[in-house]
Amino acid sequence: MSHPVAEFVEQNLGRLRERIAAACRRAGRTPEEVHLVAVTKSAPVEVVRDLYELGLRDFGESRPQAIWERRPLLPQDVRWHMIGHWQTNKVRRTLPLIETAHSIDRRPLAEAVSAEALRCGRRLPVMLEVKLAADERKHGFSPDELREQFLAILDLTGLQVVGLMTMAPWTSNVEECRGVFRGLRLLRDELRDAVATRARLEFLSMGMSNDFETAIEEGATHVRIGGLLFEGLEARSA
Numbered sequence: 001m002s003h004p005v006a007e008f009v010e011q012n013l014g015r016l017r018e019r020i021a022a023a024c025r026r027a028g029r030t031p032e033e034v035h036l037v038a039v040t041k042s043a044p045v046e047v048v049r050d051l052y053e054l055g056l057r058d059f060g061e062s063r064p065q066a067i068w069e070r071r072p073l074l075p076q077d078v079r080w081h082m083i084g085h086w087q088t089n090k091v092r093r094t095l096p097l098i099e100t101a102h103s104i105d106r107r108p109l110a111e112a113v114s115a116e117a118l119r120c121g122r123r124l125p126v127m128l129e130v131k132l133a134a135d136e137r138k139h140g141f142s143p144d145e146l147r148e149q150f151l152a153i154l155d156l157t158g159l160q161v162v163g164l165m166t167m168a169p170w171t172s173n174v175e176e177c178r179g180v181f182r183g184l185r186l187l188r189d190e191l192r193d194a195v196a197t198r199a200r201l202e203f204l205s206m207g208m209s210n211d212f213e214t215a216i217e218e219g220a221t222h223v224r225i226g227g228l229l230f231e232g233l234e235a236r237s238a
Protein backbone atom coordinates (compact mmCIF):
# COMPACT_ATOMS: atom_id res chain seq x y z
CA MET A 1 0.00 0.00 0.00
CA SER A 2 2.99 2.28 -0.42
CA HIS A 3 2.77 3.38 -4.03
CA PRO A 4 1.26 6.84 -4.54
CA VAL A 5 -1.86 5.70 -6.38
CA ALA A 6 -3.04 3.65 -3.42
CA GLU A 7 -2.79 6.60 -1.04
CA PHE A 8 -4.67 8.72 -3.40
CA VAL A 9 -7.46 6.18 -3.86
CA GLU A 10 -7.56 5.79 -0.09
CA GLN A 11 -8.21 9.53 0.25
CA ASN A 12 -10.97 9.42 -2.34
CA LEU A 13 -12.56 6.47 -0.56
CA GLY A 14 -12.28 8.21 2.82
CA ARG A 15 -13.96 11.35 1.51
CA LEU A 16 -16.68 9.32 -0.16
CA ARG A 17 -17.40 7.41 3.04
CA GLU A 18 -17.66 10.69 4.95
CA ARG A 19 -20.17 12.03 2.43
CA ILE A 20 -22.19 8.79 2.59
CA ALA A 21 -22.23 9.01 6.39
CA ALA A 22 -23.29 12.67 6.30
CA ALA A 23 -26.13 11.94 3.86
CA CYS A 24 -27.24 9.09 6.13
CA ARG A 25 -27.27 11.40 9.15
CA ARG A 26 -29.40 13.94 7.28
CA ALA A 27 -31.84 11.18 6.38
CA GLY A 28 -31.91 9.61 9.85
CA ARG A 29 -30.32 6.43 8.51
CA THR A 30 -27.17 4.53 9.43
CA PRO A 31 -24.25 4.05 7.01
CA GLU A 32 -24.62 0.27 7.43
CA GLU A 33 -27.85 0.51 5.47
CA VAL A 34 -26.02 1.77 2.40
CA HIS A 35 -23.83 -0.61 0.41
CA LEU A 36 -21.09 0.89 -1.68
CA VAL A 37 -20.58 -0.81 -5.04
CA ALA A 38 -17.34 0.43 -6.62
CA VAL A 39 -17.85 0.75 -10.35
CA THR A 40 -14.49 -0.02 -11.83
CA LYS A 41 -15.12 0.34 -15.59
CA SER A 42 -12.21 2.42 -16.81
CA ALA A 43 -9.97 2.02 -13.74
CA PRO A 44 -6.78 0.00 -14.21
CA VAL A 45 -6.86 -3.37 -12.48
CA GLU A 46 -4.04 -2.36 -10.09
CA VAL A 47 -6.24 0.40 -8.74
CA VAL A 48 -9.12 -2.02 -8.33
CA ARG A 49 -6.73 -4.17 -6.32
CA ASP A 50 -5.91 -1.15 -4.14
CA LEU A 51 -9.59 -0.77 -3.37
CA TYR A 52 -9.72 -4.45 -2.49
CA GLU A 53 -6.84 -3.99 -0.08
CA LEU A 54 -8.67 -1.06 1.45
CA GLY A 55 -11.44 -3.50 2.30
CA LEU A 56 -13.93 -3.16 -0.55
CA ARG A 57 -15.42 -6.41 -1.81
CA ASP A 58 -18.33 -5.25 -3.96
CA PHE A 59 -17.37 -4.22 -7.46
CA GLY A 60 -19.63 -3.36 -10.36
CA GLU A 61 -19.10 -3.49 -14.09
CA SER A 62 -21.45 -2.44 -16.84
CA ARG A 63 -19.98 -4.73 -19.49
CA PRO A 64 -19.94 -8.52 -19.11
CA GLN A 65 -16.60 -8.72 -20.90
CA ALA A 66 -15.01 -6.61 -18.17
CA ILE A 67 -16.13 -9.14 -15.56
CA TRP A 68 -14.80 -12.03 -17.68
CA GLU A 69 -11.44 -10.28 -17.88
CA ARG A 70 -11.13 -9.03 -14.32
CA ARG A 71 -12.48 -11.85 -12.27
CA PRO A 72 -9.38 -14.05 -12.76
CA LEU A 73 -7.09 -11.10 -11.93
CA LEU A 74 -8.60 -10.37 -8.52
CA PRO A 75 -9.10 -12.40 -5.35
CA GLN A 76 -11.95 -14.86 -5.54
CA ASP A 77 -13.92 -13.32 -2.69
CA VAL A 78 -14.70 -10.22 -4.76
CA ARG A 79 -18.45 -9.95 -5.27
CA TRP A 80 -19.10 -8.85 -8.84
CA HIS A 81 -22.26 -6.91 -9.54
CA MET A 82 -23.48 -6.83 -13.12
CA ILE A 83 -24.93 -3.32 -13.46
CA GLY A 84 -25.19 -2.64 -17.19
CA HIS A 85 -27.20 -3.65 -20.21
CA TRP A 86 -26.72 -7.35 -20.75
CA GLN A 87 -27.27 -9.30 -23.96
CA THR A 88 -28.88 -12.67 -23.46
CA ASN A 89 -26.12 -14.37 -25.44
CA LYS A 90 -23.63 -13.28 -22.75
CA VAL A 91 -25.61 -14.68 -19.83
CA ARG A 92 -24.15 -18.17 -19.85
CA ARG A 93 -20.55 -17.08 -19.57
CA THR A 94 -21.25 -14.31 -17.06
CA LEU A 95 -23.55 -15.98 -14.60
CA PRO A 96 -21.02 -18.20 -12.81
CA LEU A 97 -18.82 -15.13 -12.22
CA ILE A 98 -21.27 -12.82 -10.51
CA GLU A 99 -22.91 -12.44 -7.13
CA THR A 100 -25.87 -10.43 -8.32
CA ALA A 101 -27.26 -8.39 -11.22
CA HIS A 102 -28.86 -4.96 -10.77
CA SER A 103 -29.77 -4.49 -14.41
CA ILE A 104 -32.47 -6.99 -15.26
CA ASP A 105 -34.12 -4.61 -17.69
CA ARG A 106 -36.55 -6.76 -19.71
CA ARG A 107 -38.54 -9.93 -19.47
CA PRO A 108 -36.53 -12.07 -21.94
CA LEU A 109 -33.37 -11.29 -19.98
CA ALA A 110 -35.09 -12.24 -16.72
CA GLU A 111 -36.07 -15.55 -18.31
CA ALA A 112 -32.61 -16.23 -19.68
CA VAL A 113 -30.88 -15.44 -16.38
CA SER A 114 -33.34 -17.58 -14.44
CA ALA A 115 -32.89 -20.55 -16.77
CA GLU A 116 -29.12 -20.30 -16.60
CA ALA A 117 -29.13 -19.94 -12.81
CA LEU A 118 -31.21 -23.09 -12.50
CA ARG A 119 -28.83 -24.92 -14.82
CA CYS A 120 -25.99 -23.93 -12.47
CA GLY A 121 -28.01 -24.96 -9.42
CA ARG A 122 -28.34 -21.38 -8.16
CA ARG A 123 -30.94 -18.83 -7.36
CA LEU A 124 -29.49 -15.48 -8.32
CA PRO A 125 -30.38 -12.38 -6.26
CA VAL A 126 -31.37 -9.71 -8.77
CA MET A 127 -32.82 -6.24 -9.02
CA LEU A 128 -35.15 -5.11 -11.77
CA GLU A 129 -34.16 -1.98 -13.66
CA VAL A 130 -36.86 0.63 -14.04
CA LYS A 131 -36.84 3.50 -16.49
CA LEU A 132 -38.47 6.43 -14.74
CA ALA A 133 -37.10 9.27 -16.84
CA ALA A 134 -37.90 9.55 -20.53
CA ASP A 135 -34.50 9.00 -22.03
CA GLU A 136 -33.85 7.08 -25.24
CA ARG A 137 -30.48 5.91 -24.01
CA LYS A 138 -31.77 4.25 -20.89
CA HIS A 139 -32.94 0.69 -20.48
CA GLY A 140 -35.47 -0.78 -18.14
CA PHE A 141 -39.10 -1.62 -17.52
CA SER A 142 -41.54 1.27 -17.51
CA PRO A 143 -43.47 1.34 -14.22
CA ASP A 144 -46.58 0.05 -16.00
CA GLU A 145 -44.71 -2.78 -17.71
CA LEU A 146 -43.31 -3.80 -14.38
CA ARG A 147 -46.72 -3.71 -12.70
CA GLU A 148 -48.04 -6.00 -15.45
CA GLN A 149 -45.11 -8.39 -15.53
CA PHE A 150 -44.04 -8.47 -11.92
CA LEU A 151 -45.90 -11.61 -10.83
CA ALA A 152 -44.69 -13.53 -13.87
CA ILE A 153 -41.11 -12.51 -13.05
CA LEU A 154 -41.53 -13.68 -9.47
CA ASP A 155 -42.50 -17.07 -10.91
CA LEU A 156 -39.02 -17.45 -12.43
CA THR A 157 -37.52 -19.78 -9.86
CA GLY A 158 -33.90 -19.14 -10.78
CA LEU A 159 -34.26 -15.55 -9.61
CA GLN A 160 -34.60 -14.09 -6.17
CA VAL A 161 -35.97 -10.61 -6.77
CA VAL A 162 -34.48 -8.46 -4.01
CA GLY A 163 -35.06 -4.93 -5.26
CA LEU A 164 -35.29 -2.30 -7.96
CA MET A 165 -32.63 -0.24 -9.71
CA THR A 166 -32.72 2.98 -11.66
CA MET A 167 -30.52 5.64 -13.18
CA ALA A 168 -31.31 9.33 -12.79
CA PRO A 169 -31.47 11.55 -15.85
CA TRP A 170 -28.32 13.31 -17.05
CA THR A 171 -28.94 16.58 -15.33
CA SER A 172 -27.42 18.78 -12.69
CA ASN A 173 -30.89 19.46 -11.34
CA VAL A 174 -30.97 17.72 -7.97
CA GLU A 175 -34.72 17.96 -7.60
CA GLU A 176 -35.26 16.19 -10.91
CA CYS A 177 -33.06 13.34 -9.66
CA ARG A 178 -34.89 13.34 -6.35
CA GLY A 179 -38.19 12.88 -8.15
CA VAL A 180 -36.83 9.82 -9.98
CA PHE A 181 -35.38 8.28 -6.82
CA ARG A 182 -38.55 8.90 -4.88
CA GLY A 183 -40.53 7.39 -7.75
CA LEU A 184 -38.47 4.20 -7.52
CA ARG A 185 -39.03 3.97 -3.78
CA LEU A 186 -42.77 4.44 -4.12
CA LEU A 187 -42.95 1.84 -6.90
CA ARG A 188 -40.97 -0.57 -4.71
CA ASP A 189 -43.36 0.01 -1.81
CA GLU A 190 -46.37 -0.51 -4.06
CA LEU A 191 -45.07 -3.76 -5.57
CA ARG A 192 -43.95 -5.02 -2.19
CA ASP A 193 -47.37 -4.44 -0.71
CA ALA A 194 -49.01 -6.11 -3.69
CA VAL A 195 -47.05 -9.35 -3.37
CA ALA A 196 -47.03 -9.54 0.42
CA THR A 197 -44.65 -12.32 1.39
CA ARG A 198 -43.64 -13.50 -2.09
CA ALA A 199 -40.69 -11.11 -2.40
CA ARG A 200 -38.98 -8.96 0.18
CA LEU A 201 -37.90 -6.26 -2.28
CA GLU A 202 -35.75 -4.61 0.32
CA PHE A 203 -33.14 -3.03 -1.95
CA LEU A 204 -33.03 0.16 -3.98
CA SER A 205 -29.96 0.48 -6.20
CA MET A 206 -29.78 4.15 -7.10
CA GLY A 207 -27.25 6.96 -6.96
CA MET A 208 -23.96 7.49 -8.77
CA SER A 209 -21.09 9.98 -8.30
CA ASN A 210 -23.22 13.01 -9.14
CA ASP A 211 -26.37 12.21 -7.25
CA PHE A 212 -25.70 9.60 -4.55
CA GLU A 213 -26.44 11.91 -1.62
CA THR A 214 -29.91 12.66 -2.95
CA ALA A 215 -30.42 8.93 -3.59
CA ILE A 216 -29.47 8.11 0.00
CA GLU A 217 -31.89 10.72 1.28
CA GLU A 218 -34.57 8.97 -0.77
CA GLY A 219 -33.77 5.50 0.53
CA ALA A 220 -30.97 4.02 -1.61
CA THR A 221 -29.53 0.80 -0.18
CA HIS A 222 -26.89 0.43 -2.93
CA VAL A 223 -24.98 3.34 -4.44
CA ARG A 224 -22.92 2.59 -7.55
CA ILE A 225 -19.93 4.87 -7.61
CA GLY A 226 -17.13 5.07 -10.14
CA GLY A 227 -15.89 8.55 -11.02
CA LEU A 228 -15.45 9.89 -7.49
CA LEU A 229 -13.25 6.99 -6.43
CA PHE A 230 -10.86 7.52 -9.31
CA GLU A 231 -10.95 11.30 -9.54
CA GLY A 232 -7.56 12.77 -10.40
CA LEU A 233 -6.12 9.34 -11.13
CA GLU A 234 -4.93 10.18 -14.63
CA ALA A 235 -3.09 13.25 -13.50
CA ARG A 236 -1.47 11.29 -10.67
CA SER A 237 -0.25 8.29 -12.64
CA ALA A 238 0.95 10.31 -15.66
Ligand SMILES: *Cc1c(COP(=O)(O)O)cnc(C)c1O
Binding pocket: 039, 041, 062, 083, 084, 167, 208, 209, 210, 224, 225, 226, 227, 228
Ligand atom coordinates in the same frame (compact mmCIF):
# COMPACT_ATOMS: atom_id res chain seq x y z
C1 LIG B 1 -20.83 3.95 -14.85
C2 LIG B 1 -21.99 3.56 -14.06
C3 LIG B 1 -22.09 3.94 -12.71
C4 LIG B 1 -21.06 4.82 -12.01
O1 LIG B 1 -21.14 6.12 -12.47
P1 LIG B 1 -20.16 7.25 -11.92
O2 LIG B 1 -20.80 8.51 -12.39
O3 LIG B 1 -18.83 6.99 -12.52
O4 LIG B 1 -20.14 7.16 -10.44
C5 LIG B 1 -23.20 3.51 -12.00
N1 LIG B 1 -24.15 2.74 -12.56
C6 LIG B 1 -24.09 2.36 -13.85
C7 LIG B 1 -25.18 1.51 -14.40
C8 LIG B 1 -23.02 2.75 -14.64
O5 LIG B 1 -22.98 2.37 -15.92
